[in-house]
Amino acid sequence: MKKLLNTLYVTQPDVYLALDGGNVVLLKDEERLGRLPLHNLESIISFGYTGASPALMGYCADHNISIVFLTMNGRFLARVVGESRGNVVLRKKQYRLSDNENSSAKVARNFIMGKVYNQKWMIERMTREHPLRIDVEQFKKISQHLSALMVDIHACEDLERLRGLEGQAAISYNRLFNQMILQQKEDFYFHHRSRRPPMDNVNTMLSFAYTLLANDTAAALETVGLDAYVGFLHRDRPGRASLALDVMEELRGIFADRFVLSLINRRVIGPLDFYKKENGAVLMTDEARKKFLEAWQNRKQEKITHPFLGERMSWGLAPHAQALLLARYLRGDLDQYPPFLWK
Amino acid sequence: MGANNEENYLMLSGIQHYQFCKRQWALIHIEQQWAENVKTLEGQFLHQKADQPFIKEKRGNKLIVRAMPIQSNELRISGVCDVVEFIKDDQGVELHGHEGRYVAHPVEYKRGKPKTNDADLLQLTAQAMCLEEMLLCDVTHGFMYYHEIKRRLEVAITDSYRNKVQSIVSEMHDYYARNHTPKVKIGSFCRNCSLQHICLPKLMNKESVESFIGRKIRE
Ligand code: SF4
Numbered sequence: 001m002k003k004l005l006n007t008l009y010v011t012q013p014d015v016y017l018a019l020d021g022g023n024v025v026l027l028k029d030e031e032r033l034g035r036l037p038l039h040n041l042e043s044i045i046s047f048g049y050t051g052a053s054p055a056l057m058g059y060c061a062d063h064n065i066s067i068v069f070l071t072m073n074g075r076f077l078a079r080v081v082g083e084s085r086g087n088v089v090l091r092k093k094q095y096r097l098s099d100n101e102n103s104s105a106k107v108a109r110n111f112i113m114g115k116v117y118n119q120k121w122m123i124e125r126m127t128r129e130h131p132l133r134i135d136v137e138q139f140k141k142i143s144q145h146l147s148a149l150m151v152d153i154h155a156c157e158d159l160e161r162l163r164g165l166e167g168q169a170a171i172s173y174n175r176l177f178n179q180m181i182l183q184q185k186e187d188f189y190f191h192h193r194s195r196r197p198p199m200d201n202v203n204t205m206l207s208f209a210y211t212l213l214a215n216d217t218a219a220a221l222e223t224v225g226l227d228a229y230v231g232f233l234h235r236d237r238p239g240r241a242s243l244a245l246d247v248m249e250e251l252r253g254i255f256a257d258r259f260v261l262s263l264i265n266r267r268v269i270g271p272l273d274f275y276k277k278e279n280g281a282v283l284m285t286d287e288a289r290k291k292f293l294e295a296w297q298n299r300k301q302e303k304i305t306h307p308f309l310g311e312r313m314s315w316g317l318a319p320h321a322q323a324l325l326l327a328r329y330l331r332g333d334l335d336q337y338p339p340f341l342w343k
Numbered sequence: 344m345g346a347n348n349e350e351n352y353l354m355l356s357g358i359q360h361y362q363f364c365k366r367q368w369a370l371i372h373i374e375q376q377w378a379e380n381v382k383t384l385e386g387q388f389l390h391q392k393a394d395q396p397f398i399k400e401k402r403g404n405k406l407i408v409r410a411m412p413i414q415s416n417e418l419r420i421s422g423v424c425d426v427v428e429f430i431k432d433d434q435g436v437e438l439h440g441h442e443g444r445y446v447a448h449p450v451e452y453k454r455g456k457p458k459t460n461d462a463d464l465l466q467l468t469a470q471a472m473c474l475e476e477m478l479l480c481d482v483t484h485g486f487m488y489y490h491e492i493k494r495r496l497e498v499a500i501t502d503s504y505r506n507k508v509q510s511i512v513s514e515m516h517d518y519y520a521r522n523h524t525p526k527v528k529i530g531s532f533c534r535n536c537s538l539q540h541i542c543l544p545k546l547m548n549k550e551s552v553e554s555f556i557g558r559k560i561r562e
Contacts (some may be wrong), residue, residue, distance in 0.1 A: 001540060002540045055412045076526075088375070089373070090374065110556070111558075113556065117559065117560065147560070150560045151560065152555075154560060191498075225374075225376075264377065303514075306551070307548075308555060309543070309545060309549075310545070311545070324541070325543075328546060329552075331374070331524055332523070332524070333524070333543075333546050334546065334549075334552055335551045336551075336553060337552065337554050337558070338552040338556075339556055341555075341556070341557075343562070
């Protein structure tokens with residue numbers, strides 16, 4: 001597997017990014033704040049309304065470094081995409097499969113399989129590690145429910161039904177989410193998912209984590225030559241990176257949720273890291289966002305063994321490995337798309 | 344047009360990839376994946392010296408042309424000869440703008456040393472076949488220059504190599520037309536392959552995904 005390189009997170013809103021030789025230069029009012037060699041970078045994620053020079057964008061597109069612009073709160077603005085890498089043949093295969101409900105379902109069910117499997121084993125792990133803090137009986141019951149759902153998912157060849165099964169799994173899993181918060185319970189609680197805007201601390205963190213994961217996944221898909229906007233489970237909708245959302249399903253719980261839980265349970269993030277807007281939306285402070293990104297970066301460096309490939313790699317390469325496997329499946333090297341089944 | 348559309352021509356340099364590993368060739372030429380590593384960079388560096396198109400040198404009875412574009416309509420391949428040496432010879436053919444008759448010899452530059460497999464020789468043979476078709480002449484031999492030993496070796500262009508080139512190229516066209524990247528037997532040579540991170544050679548003898556999933560959900 002390739003090596004995981006760094007991500008540059010630009011969190012200062014009034015910084016301009018320019019190219020200088022093989023380096024990215026951070027400019028503020030004509031003044032140089034810093035300079036980084038691009039060959040060490042995997043991606044640049046820029047928060048706030050900063051700018052970047054076309055020369056830098058061109059260089060990054062050429063060298064497979066993704067650039068994404070987000071608002072300060074993590075809402076997606078734009079992604080820099082260069083001339084497509086790889087052959088159109090792969091993309092056409094992707095489009096043909098995506099157009100066909102039946103073959104879409106065969107790929108989609110493995111995304112969902114991965115998601116539910118990983119949630120199940122998160123739940124099982126909780127019962128082993130914290131039997132005195134949680135309602136073990138309820139956890140076991142839901143774990144069994146998820147197991148039963150997996151059997152149905154495995155046999156499902158219909159997208160509508162698949163979405164139904166996914167919905168059932170989500171309800172069960174969300175029911176336990178609050179119990180997985182073991183510290184700072186007064187300030188961090190999860191009732192239901194609120195997205196636009198997130199209305200509590202937990203949802204704010206989840207949204208932010210999902211945004212980061214979605215961007216990493218979209219970049220990984222584009223790198224291997226796939227179109228991040230054409231999905232199998234998520235159908236086409238203008239401006240939506242459907243395939244990125246598909247592939248990310250597997251990693252939501254095991255990577256993003258677990259990450260958010262660990263920040264709360266290890267008290268890396270506390271109640272003072274948030275503020276409420278007039279409309280009830282909850283936002284992270286700049287300081288909190290920095291802590292979050294730093295921890296995210298560190299988590300991505302942790303080593304794992306890929307469940308299907310059996311290869312050692314950084315957690316941060318999981319989206320890349322899945323993108324590669326999906327491309328190899330579409331190319332006909334594999335009988336199915338192998339989901340990321342993490343135990 | 345149709346089958347003879349020049350867009351369907353394969354790159355002559357692919358012959359050596361194909362000889363090294365059919366899958367590597369397909370990844371580069373069909374899937375257009377390209378992972379640069381030190382070796383390919385070294386190769387490019389060496390070629391920069393030879394790649395100075397249209398500079399013609401005259402040395403006595405020798406005419407030296409660098410970076411000469413070549414192609415064969417019969418084989419439907421095209422490429423570039425690092426160097427073609429034209430030598431004055433009564434058995435040869437006339438060249439536009441030059442007095443006398445000439446025979447042509449392709450010269451190919453390689454980093455490293457002579458290989459144990461045929462890849463380089465087949466590539467040279469393919470170049471010779473292109474030259475023969477373009478000049479309507481016979482090419483009896485060419486030269487391989489190996490950087491590591493700093494010497495050139497004369498290579499005879501034999502019929503058995505010509506036949507081999509023909510059959511390899513037709514196989515390549517077959518895969519190309521089907522857009523198919525073959526699965527292959529992997530080996531220790533995969534470690535020297537700059538595309539192993541894209542190829543995932545281990546996939547070639549993995550259990551099926553169906554059995555992987557089945558095994559996991561029964562856990
Ligand atoms: S890794 Fe091995 S099988 Fe794959 S392309 Fe390279 S040489 Fe061929």
